[in-house]
Structure formats: structure tokens, C-alpha cells
Amino acid sequence: MTNPLRVALAAGRFCYVVELVASALTREARLLETASGLARLPQVVAGSVTSYAGGAMGHDPLRVAAAARARGLTPNIHLTCVSQDRGGLRKTLDDMHALSLENVFALTGDYPGAGDQPPVFDLDSVQLVHLVDELRRGGKAFHVTVAVSPFKYTEADCVYQYVKLEKKIAAGADAAVTQVGWDARKLEELKRYLDARGLRTPLLGNVYVLGPRTAERMATGRPPGCWVSPELLAAVRAESLAQDGGRQARLERAARTVAVLRGLGYAGAYIGGTHDPVQIAWIIRRADELAPRWEALAAELRYGPAGGFYLSASAPRPRHPRRDALPRMLEWLGRALPVTRDTPLRRALARVFAWIDRHRPAAVLLEHVELAIKKPLFGCQACGNCVLGHLEYVCPQTCPKQMRNGPCGGTDNGRCEVVPDKPCIWVAVHDRAKASGSLDGLKTYVPPPHRQLRDTSSWINYFLDRDSRPGPGGG
Known part of the structure; x- marks a missing residue:
């Protein structure tokens, strides 16, 4: 047919x-x-x-x-x-x-x-x-x-x-x-x-x-x-x-x-x-x-708003605004203590987290500690599949649609479709990426989370390669 x-x-x-x-x-x-x-x-x-x-x-x-x-x-x-x-x-x-x-x-x-x-x-x-x-x-x-x-x-x-x-x-x-x-x-x-x-x-x-x-x-x-x-x-x-x-x-x-x-x-x-x-x-x-x-x-056929944004290939690249302190600090820490690839530090931490994972009281305590740190900073909702480092330290779980690859088409001048009095979370992702000169990084595909990991420690899941994240190692 x-x-x-x-x-x-x-x-x-x-x-x-x-x-x-x-x-x-x-x-x-x-x-x-x-x-x-x-x-x-x-x-x-x-x-x-x-x-x-x-x-x-x-x-x-x-x-x-x-x-x-x-x-x-x-x-x-x-x-x-x-x-x-x-x-x-x-x-x-x-x-x-x-x-x-x-x-x-x-x-x-x-x-x-x-x-x-x-x-x-x-x-x-x-x-x-x-x-x-x-x-x-x-x-x-x-x-x-x-x-x-x-x-x-x-x-x-x-x-x-x-x-x-x-x-x-x-x-x-x-x-x-x-x-x-x-x-x-x-x-x-x-x-x-x-x-x-x-x-x-x-x-x-x-x-x-x-x-x-x-x-x-x-x-x-x-x-x-x-x-x-x-x-x-x-x-x-x-x-x-x-x-x-x-x-x-x-x-x-x-x-x-x-x-x-x-x-x-x-x-x-x-x-x-x-x-x-x-x-x-x-x-x-x-x-x-x-x-x-x-x-x-x-x-x-020109019914756009006065002063609206249009892309222009010939426009000069704007000077990057100063980036927020928290993403800069966390990226510096990531460079100083590399764990995204196979390093002695990662192997040592993997052994530590494997031990914690085998001992349920220790694992529960770690889950509470992680949430206590990340919830006030990022709005963490304990999905167990943390991708903050791939999204300019903005938690995608704070999006009402829990989208991980960019905003929906319902945004209105940077405002959320579902909660119009709040900015769309992806505005912050874009602005931070632009400030760091890493807009191309936004093209990275972020896979869906493994739902069975909800309410578990993403730190354990990361070091034991259980989680869902971009690139090699993501489940």
C-alpha cells in the first residue's frame, strides 16, 4: 500500500x-x-x-x-x-x-x-x-x-x-x-x-x-x-x-x-x-x-510583534553576559575532580558507593543528604537520574511536563504554558549556555529517565552506571 x-x-x-x-x-x-x-x-x-x-x-x-x-x-x-x-x-x-x-x-x-x-x-x-x-x-x-x-x-x-x-x-x-x-x-x-x-x-x-x-x-x-x-x-x-x-x-x-x-x-x-x-x-x-x-x-504577511526577536546570520555575535556563580563553581569542581570518565577518583568513588548501596541504612541516609542539598539549590524531585550537568544545572523535573530536551511549543515570551506567571525553565538553560559559549551543547540528546530509580540516590546510580543520561554509560 x-x-x-x-x-x-x-x-x-x-x-x-x-x-x-x-x-x-x-x-x-x-x-x-x-x-x-x-x-x-x-x-x-x-x-x-x-x-x-x-x-x-x-x-x-x-x-x-x-x-x-x-x-x-x-x-x-x-x-x-x-x-x-x-x-x-x-x-x-x-x-x-x-x-x-x-x-x-x-x-x-x-x-x-x-x-x-x-x-x-x-x-x-x-x-x-x-x-x-x-x-x-x-x-x-x-x-x-x-x-x-x-x-x-x-x-x-x-x-x-x-x-x-x-x-x-x-x-x-x-x-x-x-x-x-x-x-x-x-x-x-x-x-x-x-x-x-x-x-x-x-x-x-x-x-x-x-x-x-x-x-x-x-x-x-x-x-x-x-x-x-x-x-x-x-x-x-x-x-x-x-x-x-x-x-x-x-x-x-x-x-x-x-x-x-x-x-x-x-x-x-x-x-x-x-x-x-x-x-x-x-x-x-x-x-x-x-x-x-x-x-x-x-x-x-508581517504580523509579528514590534521589537520581536529574529535570527540574523549577518548580525554580530553579542557579548556573553556574566554567567551565574553556581554553574561556574560546579563546572570548576568537575574539572578539578574529574569523574565523568574512567579515572582513579571515579573508580575509588564507585567502590565507596557500591559499599553504601549494599548497606540499606547507609543508602537511605545518603538519599536524604542528597535531597537536602539539591532540593533547595535546584528544586530536585529525586528522579534518581540526575542530568543537571547536561542542562546548565537546571532540573528538568521542575518543568510541569518534565521535558528533558527543550521547551514545548506552548511558551509565551519566555513564560511557561502551564504556569504563566513563571518563566519557562528552559530560558535559564539557554541563557546560561549562551553565557558560557556552549549553545551547541544544547543539541545533546537527553534520554528519558529510568522511572524505577525514583526516590533513590542519583549519586549511587551514576557511579554504578544504573541511570539514564547522555553519552556512554547512561543506561
């Missing part, structure tokens, strides 16, 4: 993926009627079936995907880390393989906004791509799409999105889809970033057909990671006064965005905000007509 999404991207043919929001508020039968209509459009190579869109549970995406395929539309299934641990995610992937469903959209997922069950977030999206790739190396033919948000307007948020995309590509991602946004400068910035690094991963630009209700909501930063500028909001409000409620204007804006994507060298468009086959067909035809004018249209 051929996979139109894989085929189109491999051939370099501009293609379309349409988002099918499998919301509990939408009848499944209606979604499948839509799938039948989209299947008749040759340019549409997949329907992207959501899971936990906006943090709310919907229909079973595998059931919807299998039914959509039966109606002729190839599904692209959103797989999130919200409600399943790594065992559950592996089971879902096994089920997909059994159903011959190979397109995976690997996402961390939005933090649930309601419900009695706490979220899981056992893996982050980079670790999920690693899991999919592991199964793929075992003979399961998955095609992996990931997300990236170029529409970040502070330096830390922006740089970390691109660094995290590099991690996903290194882990095995086959394609990337941008978050929602209306800024051609950012779309171009992302393409140039990958091109400058020789990364040829196909990019699909998110083209959202923006109506007034959604614009009002996005103007407040909801769903997480989506933002509408005051200027764009004013334009949508004015358009909504037209006799058709602004329908034609929003379809025109979508078509113009598609034309810009084609001109920038994107591989395709990911259309959301509508899955009406008639409207999708109109956008495709109109984008073809507008394609020669893409540069002029790009100059008009």
Missing part, C-alpha cells in the same frame, strides 16, 4: 495535508464524510487526525484514522505524550503497525485543561521520535512528522525551538510542520536555518483559515503557542463585517500564505481551521494563481 504523503515529499511535489480535529464535539460520522470529500482532491495527500487538541480528549484517533483510510484518505495520526507512558505509546505504535497505519505526527501535546486524571508526560517529543525510530529499525515502516514553532519572539524561545528541531531530525524525523503563525519573516528564517546547516528535512507550513472567534481566542494566547497580533485581529474584525462574515477574506489570506510557502521552498501546506473540501479546493486553485506574486505577498 503506497503512502501518498511519503511519496509526495520524496518527489519534491508541493502537497497538502488537512487537519481533521477529532473533537468530542464533532460527530465522527461527519468527520468521515469530510474525509471522503478530501480524498477526491489529488493535491491532498493526508488527513491529520488530532489527539488531545488544545488539551481536550476527543475521539480515538486510531479508529478515526482507520475509518478515514477506508474512505480513501491517507491518515497522519497525532501521537501525544499526554495520557500514555512509554509502554502505552509503544502499544499504540504496535497497533498502528498492525493496522498498516504508518504516518505518525509525534508531539508532546498540550497540557490538559480539564479532567480528573493527571497528565503522564513520561516522554517528550524528541524521546518519542527516538522510540518510533527504534521500532522502525525493527522493521516497522513508520513515517514521522514533528512540529516546530518559528513564531517565537524572544531569543531563548526562538533558538531553543530550532535546536529542538535539530534534535528531532537527528532522532529520525522525516518532515516538520510549523505551528500556527502569520509572519513570512519567521517562515523564511526557519527555512534558512535548516538550509544553512545542510538539513533537507521537508517543511510544511501551517496555514490556518482564521475566523473572528478563533482570532479573538488566539489573541489571548489560547491554544498554547498560538498568537494573533493586534493588527491581524483588527483586520479579521473588519473583514467579519462583510456580507459573507469575512469568509472570502480568510480564504484569500490562506491562499496567499500558501503561495508564500511555495515561493520560500516549503514542501507543502498543512491546512487547519477548515476541512471543507470545497474551501480547500478553492485555496489550492487560488494559491496556484498567486504563486508568481509570492514575494510581494510575503512583504504583506
Whole structure:
């Protein structure tokens, strides 16, 4: 069975993926009627079936995907880390393989906004791509799409999105889809970033057909990671006064965005905000007509904030700010007393910690001592798999999603998606790495922790090579 999404991207043919929001508020039968209509459009190579869109549970995406395929539309299934641990995610992937469903959209997922069950977030999206790739190396033919948000307007948020995309590509991602946004400068910035690094991963630009209700909501930063500028909001409000409620204007804006994507060298468009086959067909035809004018249209698509951060290859490198005292002191100590490689000191400490591990009272005492030191300094939560030294001495367990490879796409000008009155922890990681001139170190993959080591001493686990950490020796 051929996979139109894989085929189109491999051939370099501009293609379309349409988002099918499998919301509990939408009848499944209606979604499948839509799938039948989209299947008749040759340019549409997949329907992207959501899971936990906006943090709310919907229909079973595998059931919807299998039914959509039966109606002729190839599904692209959103797989999130919200409600399943790594065992559950592996089971879902096994089920997909059994159903011959190979397109995976690997996402961390939005933090649930309601419900009695706490979220899981056992893996982050980079670790999920690693899991999919592991199964793929075992003979399961998955095609992996990931997300990236170029529409970040502070330096830390922006740089970390691109660094995290590099991690996903290194882990095995086959394609990337941008978050929602209306800024051609950012779309171009992302393409140039990958091109400058020789990364040829196909990019699909998110083209959202923006109506007034959604614009009002996005103007407040909801769903997480989506933002509408005051200027764009004013334009949508004015358009909504037209006799058709602004329908034609929003379809025109979508078509113009598609034309810009084609001109920038994107591989395709990911259309959301509508899955009406008639409207999708109109956008495709109109984008073809507008394609020669893409540069002029790009100059008009500039709905970023005043003073927002943009990467510039020609900009001079800024002087590094002074680094925090604690990370500097700990790194100096690490150089003075090397234990990250096979040294006499490490071998001696390994023997000491092995003795402590064999004597339970001593091990319990050490656990309490370690927590008493690290909790006030770093917010330690006794995961037993300490990676502070790889993350500029910022504990990833203090992230509400417990992410270990960078921020989610829900950050808002450096603020946390889940706790908006607090800064995202990854801002500190970025700023400390920049201060020490070690931004490239942020590209290091951090594996998921071994959960069975929770509430044990990470010092013992480290010296006895039980823990999960980057590089050789990490379990």
C-alpha cells in the first residue's frame, strides 16, 4: 500500500495535508464524510487526525484514522505524550503497525485543561521520535512528522525551538510542520536555518483559515503557542463585517500564505481551521494563481510583534553576559575532580558507593543528604537520574511536563504554558549556555529517565552506571 504523503515529499511535489480535529464535539460520522470529500482532491495527500487538541480528549484517533483510510484518505495520526507512558505509546505504535497505519505526527501535546486524571508526560517529543525510530529499525515502516514553532519572539524561545528541531531530525524525523503563525519573516528564517546547516528535512507550513472567534481566542494566547497580533485581529474584525462574515477574506489570506510557502521552498501546506473540501479546493486553485506574486505577498504577511526577536546570520555575535556563580563553581569542581570518565577518583568513588548501596541504612541516609542539598539549590524531585550537568544545572523535573530536551511549543515570551506567571525553565538553560559559549551543547540528546530509580540516590546510580543520561554509560 503506497503512502501518498511519503511519496509526495520524496518527489519534491508541493502537497497538502488537512487537519481533521477529532473533537468530542464533532460527530465522527461527519468527520468521515469530510474525509471522503478530501480524498477526491489529488493535491491532498493526508488527513491529520488530532489527539488531545488544545488539551481536550476527543475521539480515538486510531479508529478515526482507520475509518478515514477506508474512505480513501491517507491518515497522519497525532501521537501525544499526554495520557500514555512509554509502554502505552509503544502499544499504540504496535497497533498502528498492525493496522498498516504508518504516518505518525509525534508531539508532546498540550497540557490538559480539564479532567480528573493527571497528565503522564513520561516522554517528550524528541524521546518519542527516538522510540518510533527504534521500532522502525525493527522493521516497522513508520513515517514521522514533528512540529516546530518559528513564531517565537524572544531569543531563548526562538533558538531553543530550532535546536529542538535539530534534535528531532537527528532522532529520525522525516518532515516538520510549523505551528500556527502569520509572519513570512519567521517562515523564511526557519527555512534558512535548516538550509544553512545542510538539513533537507521537508517543511510544511501551517496555514490556518482564521475566523473572528478563533482570532479573538488566539489573541489571548489560547491554544498554547498560538498568537494573533493586534493588527491581524483588527483586520479579521473588519473583514467579519462583510456580507459573507469575512469568509472570502480568510480564504484569500490562506491562499496567499500558501503561495508564500511555495515561493520560500516549503514542501507543502498543512491546512487547519477548515476541512471543507470545497474551501480547500478553492485555496489550492487560488494559491496556484498567486504563486508568481509570492514575494510581494510575503512583504504583506508581517504580523509579528514590534521589537520581536529574529535570527540574523549577518548580525554580530553579542557579548556573553556574566554567567551565574553556581554553574561556574560546579563546572570548576568537575574539572578539578574529574569523574565523568574512567579515572582513579571515579573508580575509588564507585567502590565507596557500591559499599553504601549494599548497606540499606547507609543508602537511605545518603538519599536524604542528597535531597537536602539539591532540593533547595535546584528544586530536585529525586528522579534518581540526575542530568543537571547536561542542562546548565537546571532540573528538568521542575518543568510541569518534565521535558528533558527543550521547551514545548506552548511558551509565551519566555513564560511557561502551564504556569504563566513563571518563566519557562528552559530560558535559564539557554541563557546560561549562551553565557558560557556552549549553545551547541544544547543539541545533546537527553534520554528519558529510568522511572524505577525514583526516590533513590542519583549519586549511587551514576557511579554504578544504573541511570539514564547522555553519552556512554547512561543506561
